[in-house]
Amino acid sequence: MAVKGFARVIIVLTTISAAIMELIDTSIVNVALAQISGNLGATIEDTSWVITAYAIANVIIIPLTGFFARLFGRKNYYLYSIILFTIASYMCGNAGSLLSLIIWRFVQGVGGGALLSTSQAILFDAFEPEKRPMAAGMFGMGIVLGPTIGPTLGGIIVDNYSWPLIFDINIPFGIVAALLTLRFVPNDTEEQLAARKDVYIDYLGIIFLAVGIGSLQYVLERGEAEDWFQDTGIILLTAAAIFGLGSFIYRQLTVAQPLxxxxxxxxxxxxxxxxxxxxxxxxxxxxxxxxxxxxxxxxxxxxxxxxxxxxxxxxxxxxxxxxxxxxxxxxxxxxxxxxxxxxxxxxxxxxxxxxxxxxxxxxxxxxxxxxxxxxxxxxxxxxxxxxxxxxxxxxxxxxxxxxxxxxxxxxxxxxxxxxxxxxxxIAHRTDLVSNLQESSPEMLERLAGYQANLGVQGFDPSSAQRLSYGIxxxxxxxxxxxxxxxxxxxxxxxxxxxxxxxxxxxxxxxxxxxxxxxxxxxxx
Known part of the structure; x- marks a missing residue:
């Protein structure tokens, strides 16, 4: 139902801010991995699970947002998701170990997953049909701003502050968004409330989707680090993704009330x-x-x-x-x-x-x-x-x-x-190395220049020669x-x-x- 005036302005600001907040957190951690790993005493590879956990939770929840909105009511589901996202952000910023940080990042991804689709639906509902392309334009700004602001904001925080602020910065925005949602987002209509009574919870479908999408996201996120199909885990999870998604598709096409x-x-x-x-x-x-x-x-x-x-x-x-x-x-x-x-x-x-x-x-x-x-x-x-x-x-x-x-x-x-x-x-390095010949005048000249510079810095001839090859x-x-x-x-x-x-x-x-x-x- 379309709303007007100040209430519409608040809904626009709330929904777009929530979408931006969710998308920022998909990329803001990327530039902070080194600082997090050093602070928590973990390797960069292990710390990258902070990114992977959020992405897996996010991509599992996003396709289920329509179902959960019907089950709990759209306003309630949106409000609960903002609260969950905000609490998880606080716990991430106060995590004392890598394991707890990864767990709370997954929870944060569960809360954040609802903020895209549900924000879009609430925003569209606030506008008359003929004005929805404009609403799409405003929502699109959030989709663009999130991934762009993430690395920028993350870089500023990493260069000037400490990594917990990456998560703590969500807390005031989350609190304000929750209060504004409670006050200004319209309650569900009578038809929506009536429809909640007849919602069928397809637990098997949820399991199939979680296994399929979660495994696929893991393979995409971690495949390169694990050497793709040279790794047994990647092979097993690829099979799990095929089985889970195939089973989910079959069930959704045959069950009476699909997710x-x-x-x-x-x-x-x-x-x-x-x-x-x-x-x-x-x-x-x-x-x-x-x-x-x-x-x-x-x-x-x-x-x-x-x-x-x-x-x-x-x-x-x-x-x-x-x-x-x-x-x-x-x-x-x-x-x-x-x-x-x-x-x-x-x-x-x-x-x-x-x-x-x-x-x-x-x-x-x-x-x-x-x-x-x-x-x-x-x-x-x-x-x-x-x-x-x-x-x-x-x-x-x-x-x-x-x-x-x-x-x-x-x-x-x-x-x-x-x-x-x-x-x-690998291809470019192989090609460049193949063109480096010991007899090449250009290469000898370059090495001589390196050795001369190292000699000026006080290195003996033998060390200078060895280091020049390293350069x-x-x-x-x-x-x-x-x-x-x-x-x-x-x-x-x-x-x-x-x-x-x-x-x-x-x-x-x-x-x-x-x-x-x-x-x-x-x-x-």
């Missing part, structure tokens, strides 16, 4: 929009993952610098999204923006791949602007496209599937980037990693090029007011 109505996927438009949403997740999370690693590891920038390097894209996206939402509201076909969005991501990948060892952060300004425009042009139209052509009562299932697909696309993007960069590093090896390693990361940006361009045919499966009709009014009437 998620997978029959909504009969909609060609939903399938096409979800494929493109997956590609968007791949490009957005993959690029946000690879950029900070490149500029810190290879170009020597601080975590704060790396975070601020992402800001131009976020600013452009924030500026574009309300404009896109307004033009969609006025009837412009979303297909035009989808085309522009794919082109911009292709340009983002290509221009980023032209960097060299002398590239400053200003070099990446234009590529980041392309990423911001591309994200805005894809996020807002695809949010709208996902709900066109499906029965209004199935909107929660459609929204939950879309958000899950975006998260899986992001996990897939990070996993692929990790693996692809590792393989390309040469580090130069080769640095150049190999640079080329491999640049190949990662090229892969993003290729991924979006391959997705172009999918765009033409989207419905090209204008989002007229009559259609949206019909959706609204039937959904209430």
């Amino acid at each position: 998620i109505n997978l029959r909504v996927l009969k909609s060609q438009n939903l399938i096409a929009s979800n494929i493109l949403t997956f590609v968007l997740g791949f490009g957005l999370f993959g690029s946000v993952f690879i950029f900070p690693v490149l500029v810190q590891r290879i170009l020597g920038y601080t975590p704060t610098d790396a975070g601020f390097g992402l800001v131009p894209g976020a600013i452009v996206a924030i500026f574009c999204m309300p404009i896109i939402g307004k033009t969609l509201q006025n009837g412009l076909s979303p297909i035009y923006y989808v085309v522009v969005g794919c082109i911009c991501f292709i340009l983002h990948g290509y221009t980023s791949s032209l960097a060299d060892l002398n590239a400053g952060l200003e070099f990446f300004t234009m590529p980041q602007i392309f990423r911001g425009i591309g994200t805005a042009c894809l996020t807002v139209p695809l949010i709208n496209q996902a709900v066109i052509g499906i029965n209004p009562k199935d909107l929660p299932s459609g929204i939950a599937l879309t958000n899950m697909i975006r998260q899986l696309g992001g996990a897939f993007g990070i996993a692929v980037m990790n693996t692809y960069v590792a393989h390309r590093y 040469l090896d580090s130069v080769v390693m640095k150049q190999s990693y640079l080329l491999s990361y640049l190949d990662g940006f090229k892969l993003i361009s290729i991924f979006f090029l391959a997705a172009i045919p999918i765009m033409f499966l989207l419905k090209r009709q204008k989002m007229d007011k009559a259609t949206m009014q019909k959706i609204s009437e039937e959904s209430h």
Whole structure:
């Protein structure tokens, strides 16, 4: 039911802030792993479970948000999730061991998983049907801001404060969001309250989904670190993912009251929009993952610098999204923006791949602007496209599937980037080393220069010669990693090029007011 005035403003601020808060926590820890591992006496590899635990819990809960909203009531479920997320954030910031931190990060992911889909549903409900494209534009800002703010905020905290603040910063926002939800978010309608009495809890379906999605997320998150299918655990969890997801799909298609109505996927438009949403997740999370690693590891920038390097894209996206939402509201076909969005991501990948060892952060300004425009042009139209052509009562299932697909696309993007960069590093290093010949005048000249510099620093000739070869090896390693990361940006361009045919499966009709009014009437 649409609301007006001050209440609508509060709902907009609350839901978008909650979505941003959830998405920030998917990436804010990335730049703090070294500090956390040092403080808790663990290895970086073990500490990375702090990221993995949150992602696994998140991706399990997201597709179930529609079901839990029906079971507990949407407002209650949203409020409980904010409270759980806030309590878990406090416990993470006060964790005394790595194990307790990982456990509370999982709990935090359970609470955070509801904040995307439920925020979107509450926000859409606060607007009249003809104004929902604008609501999609505002919600899209949260989707873009979260992954971008995460590394930036994390970098500032790591460089100037201590890692617990990464989690403690959620507490005041969580408290305010809970109070505002309690006061301003509308209670469930009588129809929604009546529907709660007939909700069937499919425990077996929940188990199948948790096993399937959880195992898949683990494989994507940890596959590269565990050497993929050379590791028995990865093989077993891949089998578990196939079994769990296969069993879940079969059960949802045969049970009387499914957790998620997978029959909504009969909609060609939903399938096409979800494929493109997956590609968007791949490009957005993959690029946000690879950029900070490149500029810190290879170009020597601080975590704060790396975070601020992402800001131009976020600013452009924030500026574009309300404009896109307004033009969609006025009837412009979303297909035009989808085309522009794919082109911009292709340009983002290509221009980023032209960097060299002398590239400053200003070099990446234009590529980041392309990423911001591309994200805005894809996020807002695809949010709208996902709900066109499906029965209004199935909107929660459609929204939950879309958000899950975006998260899986992001996990897939990070996993692929990790693996692809590792393989390309080996290829580039092999190629560079093969061109290093002892008789090469250029190589001898370079080694002589290294030895001369070391001699000036007081090293004896024997040590200087040995160390010069070490310096040469580090130069080769640095150049190999640079080329491999640049190949990662090229892969993003290729991924979006391959997705172009999918765009033409989207419905090209204008989002007229009559259609949206019909959706609204039937959904209430």
